[in-house]
Amino acid sequence: MTLDQLDDDIVALARKYNRTSPVEVYRRAKELLSITQSLLERTQVPRQRERGYLAAGQSAAILSAICFDLGSLPAAVSLSRTAALYGQVIEHGPLQAYAHGALAFLAFWSGRPVESVRLVRTAQQFGGLGDTAMTRLLVIEGRAHGHMGNQVEAESAVQKALDQNTGSRDALHDDVGGEFGFPSDRVAMSNATTYLLLGEADGAEEAAERALQLLGTKAEDQRPLLVSTQAHVDLARARLLRGELDGVQAALEPAFDVPTEWRGAGTLERMAAVRAGLLRPQFRGAAEATVLGERIEEFTAAASAQRLGGAPPLAIEG
Known part of the structure; x- marks a missing residue:
């Protein structure tokens, strides 16, 4: 028994x-x-x-x-x-x-x-x-x-x-x-990250949007927050590769609203990659890039207390 x-x-x-x-x-x-x-x-x-x-x-x-x-x-x-x-x-x-x-x-x-x-x-x-x-x-x-x-x-x-x-x-x-x-939404989310590692913005955006589309068909109380948040951030990363700051901000908004306890290592690492991308010369002096960078830093700092040992994000995905 x-x-x-x-x-x-x-x-x-x-x-x-x-x-x-x-x-x-x-x-x-x-x-x-x-x-x-x-x-x-x-x-x-x-x-x-x-x-x-x-x-x-x-x-x-x-x-x-x-x-x-x-x-x-x-x-x-x-x-x-x-x-x-x-x-x-x-x-x-x-x-x-x-x-x-x-x-x-x-x-x-x-x-x-x-x-x-x-x-x-x-x-x-x-x-x-x-x-x-x-x-x-x-x-x-x-x-x-x-x-x-x-x-x-x-x-x-x-x-x-x-x-x-x-x-x-x-x-x-x-x-x-x-x-x-x-499930298929997790497959699509992870494949988006693979395309990002290859520097393929179109493939990454398509896969991230596919993940979010599949997640959207589920009841709200059945959507995995970790997967959906990572898909939103990968969508932002894909748009960042093309220099679309407005698209980056729109993709990140749902992620910024995620409670601190749901900001896992995968999400924080992806956010760190966005933060690094915003520092590229092409965005120097852009007010949108500055504001987004500050919001990402606040997002990460708020999550650190929820992590075992308070470790910083792992610098692997960049």
């Missing part, structure tokens, strides 16, 4: 991840991981231990994701490795693939895109993966190639992600879903 309740609690947390305060997700995921680890110490029944390892791996994966959003990259890496280890113990392909995908994502955030591609390739070899799992890995691979400036490989991965449609599913990415899922 305890394992049944744990399963229910983990599924509920994963599915409510994008609409629950990050601080609350952190608290709850840490609690669930502690409970599952405690249960594993108290049973030697093989079936119970298998379920316990899966629950521990899922809890560690969720905790890793929220640690990243709250700005603690080392903790996120450690917890994703823990999730991968639990998945290895019970030979659970989807959990291992998810954890390796997270490590690949964290690798290019640490300035190691070559390692990121290697981890994606490893993740793609695990058994039992559905379309959602493969799409997520291809999107991450595209971002990694984008960081290396490899346009051909990046665009190939983006297209493969969009074309992935074999009809296969898996229990983690599809049945549990939520933070383990990777």
Whole structure:
């Protein structure tokens, strides 16, 4: 009965991840991981231990994701490795693939895109993966190639992600879903960032607008704030590449209204890229650029108290 309740609690947390305060997700995921680890110490029944390892791996994966959003990259890496280890113990392909995908994502955030591609390739070899799992890995691979400036490989991965449609599913990415899922709006948002890394304003704008269009079809209480905010900022970045200051401001307005606790690492890094772009010589002396820059600095300063350790944004996406 305890394992049944744990399963229910983990599924509920994963599915409510994008609409629950990050601080609350952190608290709850840490609690669930502690409970599952405690249960594993108290049973030697093989079936119970298998379920316990899966629950521990899922809890560690969720905790890793929220640690990243709250700005603690080392903790996120450690917890994703823990999730991968639990998945290895019970030979659970989807959990291992998810954890390796997270490590690949964290690798290019640490300035190691070559390692990121290697981890994606490893993740793609695990058994039992559905379309959602493969799409997520291809999107991450595209971002990694984008960081290396490899346009051909990046665009190939983006297209493969969009074309992935074999009809296969898996229990983690599809049945549990939520933070383990990777819906079309998240695919589009992440692909926008890949195009930005390649310096392709048109592709980035199209993908960001696609993400916002897809998000707009969802009920307001079902829209993931982290994804929608990042899409708005990437839309602004695409317009900034073309020097359209009015368009940049219009795209950023919804992001400026996001409560401080929802200003995660991905959002702050994207905002830092906009701030850096506004300092380019072509905008020197432009009042709009000065005002926007000041608002971004205020936006970032207000978010810092919500981050683990109060760390500044990571300088990777620029």
